[in-house]
Amino acid sequence: xxxLFVINPISGKGKGEKLLDIIDEVFKGESYEFYFTKHVHDxxxxxxxxxxxxxxxxxxxxxxxxxxxxxxxxxxxxxxxGIVPIGSGNGLAxxxxxxxxxxxxxxxxxxxxxxxxxxxxxxxxYVFSNFGIGFDAQVISVYDNNQKRGIVGYVKSTIxxxxxxxxxxxxxESKKGAEYAGNVLFLNFANSNQIGYDFSFSPxxxxxxxxxxxxxxxxxxxxxxxxxxxxxAIKKLPKYGYSSLSKNYKIKVNKDLxxxxxxxxxxxxxxxxxxxxxxxxxxxxxxx
Numbered sequence: 400x401x402x403l404f405v406i407n408p409i410s411g412k413g414k415g416e417k418l419l420d421i422i423d424e425v426f427k428g429e430s431y432e433f434y435f436t437k438h439v440h441d442x443x444x445x446x447x448x449x450x451x452x453x454x455x456x457x458x459x460x461x462x463x464x465x466x467x468x469x470x471x472x473x474x475x476x477x478x479x480x481g482i483v484p485i486g487s488g489n490g491l492a493x494x495x496x497x498x499x500x501x502x503x504x505x506x507x508x509x510x511x512x513x514x515x516x517x518x519x520x521x522x523x524x525y526v527f528s529n530f531g532i533g534f535d536a537q538v539i540s541v542y543d544n545n546q547k548r549g550i551v552g553y554v555k556s557t558i559x560x561x562x563x564x565x566x567x568x569x570x571x572e573s574k575k576g577a578e579y580a581g582n583v584l585f586l587n588f589a590n591s592n593q594i595g596y597d598f599s600f601s602p603x604x605x606x607x608x609x610x611x612x613x614x615x616x617x618x619x620x621x622x623x624x625x626x627x628x629x630x631x632a633i634k635k636l637p638k639y640g641y642s643s644l645s646k647n648y649k650i651k652v653n654k655d656l657x658x659x660x661x662x663x664x665x666x667x668x669x670x671x672x673x674x675x676x677x678x679x680x681x682x683x684x685x686x687x
Contacts, residue, residue: 421501442469446471457478458508459481463490494528515681517678535585586616587614
């Protein structure tokens with residue numbers, strides 16, 4: 400067995416750089432190597448068409464965004480992926496019950512027990528946790544420009560976004576036909592039951608059920624906001640929105656929408672028609 404550790408050195412306030420000694424200790428005597436990501440999209444480009452031996456385990460040391468970039472190159476390939484969650488929210492790792500303690504996470508990788516999980520394809524991009532349009536993407540955009548990181552940074556970014564909310568018109572279709580049309584605060588599609596920090600948009604989402612959980616939240620009145628935020632904090636599906644389960648969706652959004660978020664990372668929106676499809680059990684992830 401050979402291990403390829405892909406490390407985001409700035410993930411989690413620089414936790415990536417502190418992992419080397421721990422890996423050397425846990426994997427003493429094993430065959431392994433390191434790859435340090437250099438910038439956003441570096442890992443995606445590096446692993447897009449790479450060919451690895453099936454006895455190689457790729458270990459992602461970072462957050463949901465780093466995992467997305469690496470795992471996008473291994474959809475429907477016989478390569479096991481490990482996660483050492485050192486990002487901010489670590490939503491997918493939490494959903495998979497992977498320890499946030501690096502020593503424990505590395506031991507999970509050595510045990511080589513895996514699950515095959517689904518991923519979502521939205522146009523040409525892969526999604527492993529969730530993607531969203533509207534409020535959640537706005538918060539992430541603000542967070543990217545915030546000097547405070549971690550949960551404090553997200554709270555500050557959320558509060559700031561509350562004062563500059565933009566609503567977006569969407570039309571959604573599935574195999575059931577037309578499902579929703581109207582202005583939304585946000586629209587989220589989930590494969591995982593967490594977005595990070597134990598918060599959830601889709602608490603009933605399952606990463607291996609072959610379905611995509613969709614949640615549309617319409618424009619809220621001011622007195623709805625406390626209850627709305629509380630529902631997410633306690634992982635209870637909000638009563639304010641429209642939810643659905645399907646294998647496929649088609650989405651149309653207003654033409655002035657410039658970006659959305661995929662697995663917690665802001666992405667430029669180059670088109671205003673999105674096709675969403677689940678790819679069942681297409682990734683092998685090492686789990687407890």
